[in-house]
Amino acid sequence: MRVMAQMGMVMNLDKCIGCHTCSVTCKQAWTNRTGVEYVWFNNVETRPGLGYPRMHEDQEKWGGGWVRTAKGKLRLRSGGRLKRLSRIFSNPKLPGLKDYYEPWTYEYDTLLNAPAGDDVPVARPKSLITGLPMQIRWSANWDDDLGGAPEYAPQDPVLKKLGDLVKLEFEKTFMFHLPRICEHCLNPACVASCPSGAMYKRVEDGIVLVDQDGCRGWRMCVSGCPYKKVYFNHRTGKAEKCTFCYPRVEAGVPTVCAETCVGRLRYIGLFLYDADAVLAAASVENEHDLLEAQRAVILDPNDATVIAAARAESIPEDWIEAAQKSPVYALTNRYRIALPLHPEYRTMPMVWYIPPLSPVVDAVSSTGADGEDKDTLFAAIDQLRIPVEYLAEIFSAGDPKPVEYSLRVLAAMRSYMRRINLGEERDESIATAVGMTGRTIEDLYRLLAIAKYEDRYVIPAAHVEAGLALDEIAGCSLDYAGGPGMGGTGPFGELATVPASVETFQLTKQRAEANRYADLPEGTGAVDLLTWSGGTPPRGMFPPRRDADGQDSP
Amino acid sequence: MNSFIWIVVPYVALTCFAVGLSWRYRYDKFGWTSRSSQMYENRLLAWGGPLFHFGILGVLVGHVVGLVIPADWTTRAGLSEENYHRMAVTTGVVFGLMTVVGLVLLVYRRRLTPSVFRATTGMDKAMYVMLGGVIAVGMYNSFVVQLLGPGHDYREDVAVWFRSVFWFQPDAGAMQGAPLSFQLHALMAMGLFALWPFTRLVHVFSAPVGYLVRPYIVYRSRDRHGSARPPRRGWEKVGS
Ligand code: SF4
Ligand code: SF4
Numbered sequence: 001m002r003v004m005a006q007m008g009m010v011m012n013l014d015k016c017i018g019c020h021t022c023s024v025t026c027k028q029a030w031t032n033r034t035g036v037e038y039v040w041f042n043n044v045e046t047r048p049g050l051g052y053p054r055m056h057e058d059q060e061k062w063g064g065g066w067v068r069t070a071k072g073k074l075r076l077r078s079g080g081r082l083k084r085l086s087r088i089f090s091n092p093k094l095p096g097l098k099d100y101y102e103p104w105t106y107e108y109d110t111l112l113n114a115p116a117g118d119d120v121p122v123a124r125p126k127s128l129i130t131g132l133p134m135q136i137r138w139s140a141n142w143d144d145d146l147g148g149a150p151e152y153a154p155q156d157p158v159l160k161k162l163g164d165l166v167k168l169e170f171e172k173t174f175m176f177h178l179p180r181i182c183e184h185c186l187n188p189a190c191v192a193s194c195p196s197g198a199m200y201k202r203v204e205d206g207i208v209l210v211d212q213d214g215c216r217g218w219r220m221c222v223s224g225c226p227y228k229k230v231y232f233n234h235r236t237g238k239a240e241k242c243t244f245c246y247p248r249v250e251a252g253v254p255t256v257c258a259e260t261c262v263g264r265l266r267y268i269g270l271f272l273y274d275a276d277a278v279l280a281a282a283s284v285e286n287e288h289d290l291l292e293a294q295r296a297v298i299l300d301p302n303d304a305t306v307i308a309a310a311r312a313e314s315i316p317e318d319w320i321e322a323a324q325k326s327p328v329y330a331l332t333n334r335y336r337i338a339l340p341l342h343p344e345y346r347t348m349p350m351v352w353y354i355p356p357l358s359p360v361v362d363a364v365s366s367t368g369a370d371g372e373d374k375d376t377l378f379a380a381i382d383q384l385r386i387p388v389e390y391l392a393e394i395f396s397a398g399d400p401k402p403v404e405y406s407l408r409v410l411a412a413m414r415s416y417m418r419r420i421n422l423g424e425e426r427d428e429s430i431a432t433a434v435g436m437t438g439r440t441i442e443d444l445y446r447l448l449a450i451a452k453y454e455d456r457y458v459i460p461a462a463h464v465e466a467g468l469a470l471d472e473i474a475g476c477s478l479d480y481a482g483g484p485g486m487g488g489t490g491p492f493g494e495l496a497t498v499p500a501s502v503e504t505f506q507l508t509k510q511r512a513e514a515n516r517y518a519d520l521p522e523g524t525g526a527v528d529l530l531t532w533s534g535g536t537p538p539r540g541m542f543p544p545r546r547d548a549d550g551q552d553s554p
Numbered sequence: 555m556n557s558f559i560w561i562v563v564p565y566v567a568l569t570c571f572a573v574g575l576s577w578r579y580r581y582d583k584f585g586w587t588s589r590s591s592q593m594y595e596n597r598l599l600a601w602g603g604p605l606f607h608f609g610i611l612g613v614l615v616g617h618v619v620g621l622v623i624p625a626d627w628t629t630r631a632g633l634s635e636e637n638y639h640r641m642a643v644t645t646g647v648v649f650g651l652m653t654v655v656g657l658v659l660l661v662y663r664r665r666l667t668p669s670v671f672r673a674t675t676g677m678d679k680a681m682y683v684m685l686g687g688v689i690a691v692g693m694y695n696s697f698v699v700q701l702l703g704p705g706h707d708y709r710e711d712v713a714v715w716f717r718s719v720f721w722f723q724p725d726a727g728a729m730q731g732a733p734l735s736f737q738l739h740a741l742m743a744m745g746l747f748a749l750w751p752f753t754r755l756v757h758v759f760s761a762p763v764g765y766l767v768r769p770y771i772v773y774r775s776r777d778r779h780g781s782a783r784p785p786r787r788g789w790e791k792v793g794s
Binding site: 095 | 583584585586587588589590591592593594595596599600603604606607608668669672673754757760762764765766768770771772773774775776
């Protein structure tokens with residue numbers, strides 16, 4: 001047993017109202033730059049729907065994730081290492097910009113500067129990629145809230161799997177929102193696909209990151225990730241992905257998406273898991289066993305042998321304590337109602353979901369029946385095959401049982417708590433119907449419905465050596481020209497900056513050597529050599545001149 | 555003049571190449587990338603990219619064999635001069651054609667796809683001119699001189715000079731006998747090497763061969779996070 005710690009997240013889908021606050025705050029924090037205009041580390045999909053990028057779940061097409069070979073070994077779906085290397089000159093599985101969308105802006109200038117005339121000036125959309133006027137035909141949430149569902153929803157790869165079962169009749173339709181971030185997988189296909197070895201899983205907390213200095217732009221991670229959660233910065237030529245807001249998490253505060261979530265539906269905490277058991281668990285033959293295998297890899301943090309093994313791996317005491325109080329462990333392994341997203345990709349994703357009961361409740365209530373009555377809800381779960389099987393395709397490799405169990409627990413909690421709210425007597429039989437006790441149901445209710453900030457986010461601060469810690473505090477290490485942490489000037493950064501190259505050499509050097517972020521000179525320092533008119537030395541390429549009195553002058 | 559071109563220029567170019575590369579690697583790892591434009595356009599790239607790259611890799615091997623291995627070694631290994639020549643010309647023509655077709659596709663794509671053209675920097679353009687020039691003259695040598703023309707045994711002059719540069723006993727006289735087009739090819743190549751470290755061509759040196767042998771999942775510790783900046787005084791790590 002080799003115990004490792006892993007940051008994990010659970011989202012309670014019943015409470016997601018699809019407001020996209022998480023996406024927007026994430027974008028403002030991480031991807032408001034040129035080159036990543038189309039990048040959404042966090043996005044919220046309406047299901048059934050196409051998702052983002054369009055139809056990313058169709059692995060026949062995109063070749064993401066792992067497959068189990070006949071011999072029982074794991075292999076990346078995109079083939080062996082040599083095959084992947086032979087394709088770095090043009091990766092046939094790479095989504096094009098059209099599979100995301102072409103980012104655009106509007107010619108706002110014409111609104112202000114148009115000469116007086118009879119026609120009202122309009123701001124035409126202009127592509128941020130080509131700089132030319134464009135027609136907007138698709139974007140990140142084009143089918144939001146089932147918009148255009150008759151046209152788009154039937155193409156949903158998950159719905160297609162269900163086949164004839166589904167005829168999306170308007171009155172009988174259902175929908176829910178699915179917020180997605182990188183899963184920070186235990187067996188990450190993106191890391192395995194990276195030819196440069198620039199992607200890595202952090203030993204301390206399992207966060208999966210791209211080393212921006214090591215990435216060489218081979219793009220294999222983008223196609224390797226079955227969730228399409230690695231993006232290519234087309235300006236800098238580097239891969240970028242959700243960072244689990246590691247600078248925040250290291251300081252013990254939750255990710256931006258969780259912090260700002262309007263529905264307060266996200267939980268963050270630690271898992272302790274057995275790193276030696278991951279590969280075997282990801283290779284189990286029957287896809288329906290993957291969920292249980294994944295749960296079994298996660299260790300019980302209250303078990304004395306696990307605690308001893310964790311100490312042996314020098315996991316700090318407060319981290320073990322945090323793992324014991326972890327809300328995510330409680331939801332995945334104790335109450336067993338949180339499920340992983342697409343376990344059949346065999347990457348062991350570490351962002352889990354509590355499936356939504358709302359499609360069932362809505363269906364029941366719309367018939368006029370009592371949407372809070374246990375028996376009615378149980379019967380509905382049994383009868384409403386379409387939502388249940390759809391959820392099963394997403395959360396349990398098509399096995400309806402785990403989804404049914406989660407929904408039953410939620411239904412039982414609903415009717416058990418109603419009695420309390422109405423001042424009626426507690427009805428243990430409701431709890432025993434799902435194999436729980438009244439006490440545990442109330443505990444679960446507290447966690448799901450009224451948990452306070454510090455109960456939803458149990459994040460121990462990182463232990464770093466003092467020197468390094470101060471180093472990081474002095475300025476976000478990603479916060480440099482063109483880097484992932486760089487704040488742009490507009491909502492999408494600057495329109496045309498020179499990508500990191502020889503023209504910004506001196507700046508990069510200063511960045512690498514500066515002791516404090518504040519020591520860095522103002523401005524981007526980017527000067528295009530071909531447009532440089534001579535005279536003064538181009539900014540950013542040479543060290544600042546020193547005057548006689550030792551003062552730096554630009 | 556002769557010694558300037560064949561003694562001074564190569565060392566200037568090589569210095570520029572070596573110092574430039576190490577400087578860039580030290581200070582601009584972030585800019586060290588192939589900066590792929592595949593996301594913008596893939597129909598032409600799907601052909602042009604592999605054609606050009608596999609072609610140029612073949613050309614590279616040909617140059618190594620032709621320039622580095624002395625003629626009498628191959629003769630002693632049992633390869634007659636005539637056979638060597640035939641082999642060199644056929645492989646040269648095949649890989650050369652792949653390279654040229656690929657490059658033409660890539661340049662056409664770069665110029666005529668608005669998104670790709672917009673993402674092209676000045677350095678890229680300079681690089682394309684140099685690279686295209688070297689390849690054009692090289693193809694002239696392969697086709698017009700070697701295949702259709704009288705042929706020229708560059709292993710007697712160009713290769714001799716090439717090796718002499720690396721022994722630090724540059725033999726400028728050896729280049730005297732080479733046809734003008736061969737001299738031009740060598741000269742332009744030196745220009746390209748001098749420019750190399752400052753262009754996206756640096757990605758050549760990160761050819762990910764290590765991928766074939768490393769474990770699939772990479773773990774790194776937060777503490778080992780390398781940083782180019784020296785620790786501030788008083789904050790050095792224990793033992794450093
Ligand atoms: S979800 Fe995240 S960790 Fe998993 S394969 Fe994709 S990018 Fe990698
Ligand atoms: S902020 Fe919360 S409620 Fe709003 S879309 Fe995101 S996850 Fe859903």
